[in-house]
Amino acid sequence: MKIIVTGGCGFVGSSLCLFLKKNIKKSQILSIDNLSKSYSKYNQKILLKNKILNKNINLGEFNSLEKIKFKADFIIDCSAEPAVEISKKKIIKVIESNFLSTLNILEKSKEDNSKIIFVSSSRVYPIKKSYEKFKNFKKYKKHFPYSEKGDLSDQKSIYGFTKYASEKLIEEYNLSNNIKYIINRCGLISGPGQYGKVEQGLVSLWMWRHLNKINVTYLGHGGKGEQLRDVLFIEDFCKLVLQQVKSFKLFENKLFCVGGGKMNVINLKELTQICKKITRNKVKILRKSKTSIYDIPYYVTSISKIKKLCGWEPKVDLDKGLKQIYNWMILNREKIKDFF
Numbered sequence: 001m002k003i004i005v006t007g008g009c010g011f012v013g014s015s016l017c018l019f020l021k022k023n024i025k026k027s028q029i030l031s032i033d034n035l036s037k038s039y040s041k042y043n044q045k046i047l048l049k050n051k052i053l054n055k056n057i058n059l060g061e062f063n064s065l066e067k068i069k070f071k072a073d074f075i076i077d078c079s080a081e082p083a084v085e086i087s088k089k090k091i092i093k094v095i096e097s098n099f100l101s102t103l104n105i106l107e108k109s110k111e112d113n114s115k116i117i118f119v120s121s122s123r124v125y126p127i128k129k130s131y132e133k134f135k136n137f138k139k140y141k142k143h144f145p146y147s148e149k150g151d152l153s154d155q156k157s158i159y160g161f162t163k164y165a166s167e168k169l170i171e172e173y174n175l176s177n178n179i180k181y182i183i184n185r186c187g188l189i190s191g192p193g194q195y196g197k198v199e200q201g202l203v204s205l206w207m208w209r210h211l212n213k214i215n216v217t218y219l220g221h222g223g224k225g226e227q228l229r230d231v232l233f234i235e236d237f238c239k240l241v242l243q244q245v246k247s248f249k250l251f252e253n254k255l256f257c258v259g260g261g262k263m264n265v266i267n268l269k270e271l272t273q274i275c276k277k278i279t280r281n282k283v284k285i286l287r288k289s290k291t292s293i294y295d296i297p298y299y300v301t302s303i304s305k306i307k308k309l310c311g312w313e314p315k316v317d318l319d320k321g322l323k324q325i326y327n328w329m330i331l332n333r334e335k336i337k338d339f340f
């Protein structure tokens with residue numbers, strides 16, 4: 001089986017490359033990544049050690065995949081500028097990297113008859129909706145998870161917009177060119193291989209800061225540390241994608257909400273407590289009440305659709321997942337420092 005993973009030198013992409021290589025006999029995997037992150041070159045070396053080649057191509061350039069002769073059964077799209085805050089300022093770059101890249105991938109799929117697995121984002125949901133859900137969560141003391149049927153019709157951030165636009169473009173190529181696809185709309189993903197950088201999300205950042213006794217900041221929403229997410233650990237995500245590659249027909253032309261679900265919901269204050277327990281380090285907590293217009297207080301995934309279809313559900317809980325991150329950071333501590 002031949003697979004292209006775009007963004008193969010990023011966190012999700014590199015984890016998928018290695019996992020699929022290990023678990024699919026005689027697989028040939030090609031990564032396409034322009035090495036735009038501080039850690040991408042290091043991930044490229046790890047891939048190479050595992051006989052996975054990376055082609056340094058900017059997917060955001062028109063027709064960027066024209067010269068790639070590798071004809072893949074699957075293209076798994078993990079390339080993007082995933083930092084929501086960055087998308088506020090670098091609008092053109094984000095549209096190129098997150099949306100034009102999808103167009104190029106779809107054109108390549110059309111040429112080679114490849115199937116697409118797209119890693120979308122929970123940020124396709126409107127910002128306002130998150131405030132509503134958070135209010136209801138506090139009022140009724142129960143969760144109101146996001147499902148595939150959730151309302152998408154309001155402002156989301158430029159990042160969210162590009163992921164939403166890519167979802168829609170994939171559906172259009174399905175209609176016009178019969179490109180077969182799966183869309184995994186993911187919430188927060190974390191795990192070993194994530195270097196604790198601010199733009200990579202809260203979980204690895206929190207663990208890295210506790211490990212190195214660096215202050216953390218409860219940013220926005222009154223500075224109370226109450227904002228809340230469900231966490232999906234990368235091992236569970238890789239297992240799902242493997243299942244999708246192996247039994248594509250079952251998932252064909254469908255969109256799924258994928259996340260840690262109710263089992264893995266945590267707010268910042270609770271995350272601080274777990275990190276403190278695991279690292280045995282207490283760090284200073286700063287508070288800034290001002291909230292970025294792009295920040296959301298609440299996201300929890302309903303995984304009912306995917307679970308009902310194939311039985312997949314996360315197996316790695318918060319305790320196990322956070323210990324895995326800690327152990328990996330201890331092992332790779334010196335290397336990780338290079339990326340700051």
Ligand SMILES: NC(=O)c1ccc[n+]([C@@H]2O[C@H](COP(=O)([O-])OP(=O)(O)OC[C@H]3O[C@@H](n4cnc5c(N)ncnc54)[C@H](O)[C@@H]3O)[C@@H](O)[C@H]2O)c1
Pocket residue numbers: 006007008009010011012013032033034035036037040057058059060061077078079080081082096097101119120121122186187188189190200201
């Ligand atoms: N990490 C999460 O919590 C999360 C949650 C939901 C969805 N996602 C999605 O998963 C995917 C992977 O995210 P990640 O956390 O691994 O991010 P990452 O930044 O670690 O990886 C993205 C990779 O894409 C590459 N890339 C970016 N622009 C490119 C371009 N124009 N041409 C070629 N390569 C380019 C980067 O160099 C990087 O190696 C993204 O599509 C993101 O939107 C991530």
